[in-house]
Amino acid sequence: MLFVKHEDLLPSLEKQGLVKVEDELGLIRFEFNPDVEVCAYHIQDPTSRVLPFPDAVISQRSKDSLPETLDHLLSRIHLNEVLVIPAGVWKDVMNCVAYDMAKDEDWGEIDAIVAMHLNTRNALAVPRSETRILIELVQALFKNATEPRQDITLVSEDRSVFFEIFGDGAISLTCVSTLADEINRTLEQLA
Numbered sequence: 001m002l003f004v005k006h007e008d009l010l011p012s013l014e015k016q017g018l019v020k021v022e023d024e025l026g027l028i029r030f031e032f033n034p035d036v037e038v039c040a041y042h043i044q045d046p047t048s049r050v051l052p053f054p055d056a057v058i059s060q061r062s063k064d065s066l067p068e069t070l071d072h073l074l075s076r077i078h079l080n081e082v083l084v085i086p087a088g089v090w091k092d093v094m095n096c097v098a099y100d101m102a103k104d105e106d107w108g109e110i111d112a113i114v115a116m117h118l119n120t121r122n123a124l125a126v127p128r129s130e131t132r133i134l135i136e137l138v139q140a141l142f143k144n145a146t147e148p149r150q151d152i153t154l155v156s157e158d159r160s161v162f163f164e165i166f167g168d169g170a171i172s173l174t175c176v177s178t179l180a181d182e183i184n185r186t187l188e189q190l191a
Contacts, residue, residue, distance in 0.1 A: 003122040006085055016160040027087040028121055030153055030162050032174060039180040043069055045169030053172060059187055063169040067139045069190055070171055074131060076186040079156045082134060083123040088149030091118040096150045100140035106133055141167050
């Protein structure tokens with residue numbers, strides 16, 4: 001795993017129709033250009049207060065099952081690499097997940113790299129072979145997150161899709177409409 005300056009990713013993401021936006025709290029979010037035909041999905045724990053995107057297909061799942069749902073979705077879409085971008089900065093995320101992630105030997109190597117990026121929004125590039133670590137990070141986030149600064153976004157240079165992981169127990173998935181059948185089948189299988 002390595003870090004990529006998130007500014008360096010923007011041109012390739014913009015080619016897919018993705019645009020970085022900053023909300024009123026200074027947090028980074030992504031959205032598609034209005035001219036891109038998209039489908040939105042919102043998978044949430046019943047206690048989540050995150051509002052789904054308009055016209056999103058809404059699914060209810062327990063917070064404990066959300067990391068597994070994410071794992072299945074990532075497997076179905078066949079991304080070569082996932083880029084993890086914090087809504088705030090990495091320090092916000094690490095303050096939330098450090099204790100739980102310290103138990104993972106593979107994370108120890110990554111933790112030293114993350115330490116050099118704590119005050120950035122640089123993207124952590126996670127290859128398909130390392131997805132297990134990403135899922136553990138998401139589990140720790142769902143277990144410990146207390147504020148939106150700890151949310152993360154998953155994007156890819158492979159396909160026009162992004163996931164927003166909200167620490168209070170929700171995953172929003174927005175993708176080009178050509179991926180809708182794959183997403184629908186996966187969510188039906190998990191129901």
